[in-house]
Amino acid sequence: MTFTIIGIDKKNKELGIACFSKAFAVGAIAPAVDLRVGALSTQSYPNVSYKEKGIELMKKYSPEKVVSILVNRDKDKEIRQVILMNKNGQSAGFTGKKNVLWAGCLKGKNCICAGNMLVGEIVLIEMIKAFEKSKRSLAEKLIEALKAGKKSGGDKRKRRYNSACLIVEKYKGGIFGKDNRYLDLRADYSKNSIKELPNLLKIGLNTIKKLS
DSSP: OEEEEEEEETTTTEEEEEEEESSTTGGGTSEEEETTTEEEEEEESOOTHHHHHHHHHTTTSOHHHHHHHHHHTOTTGGGEEEEEEETTSOEEEEEOTTSOSSOEEEEETTEEEEEESBSOTHHHHHHHHHHHHOOSOHHHHHHHHHHHHHHTTOBSSOOSOEEEEEEEEETTOSGGGSSSEEEEEEEEEESSHHHHHHHHHHHHHHHHHHHO
16 A cells, blocks of 8 residues: 655755555655656556656656556556656656556646555545645645545555655755755654654754755
């Protein structure tokens, strides 16, 4: 079970992704972000090769075309789920027919969500509502979306431990302005990984402030 949101803040030149999963260390598996190109998540039964291939393909093709190329080259596409957004905020997604229901993806203003093994579509609807309603930073909006997804019922399974991640890229937002990796936060094995993200965000922002 995984649900994910990709979002963009065009004004502040930020692109980010947040994931929640009952799998261990979702941040090491699902997401890929490159501010210069786009962001992507591969989930359900993830094909990690989608990440490198998808980022490279987004340099040349529309999101719809990239998704089509990725899944049509994959003999196991019906167990895959993938969403992506390019640097301009255009997005696309695919959910294979053999994903555990409820599974699917939805688009919102400046965001796209996907999930599998959920209690229903309501999870993604509430994630988009939270993202669009928030007036906070992109990082905080992404976390609020995860919280809303969990509050609305989240996954059908009730495993005790879970993981979550948040990645945000910002133009020259990395350490000493040397790259775009602004935030890269993970709670890899926790009873409430989403709850840990705001504290990790606070620590991350304080660290950035001290080094800037």
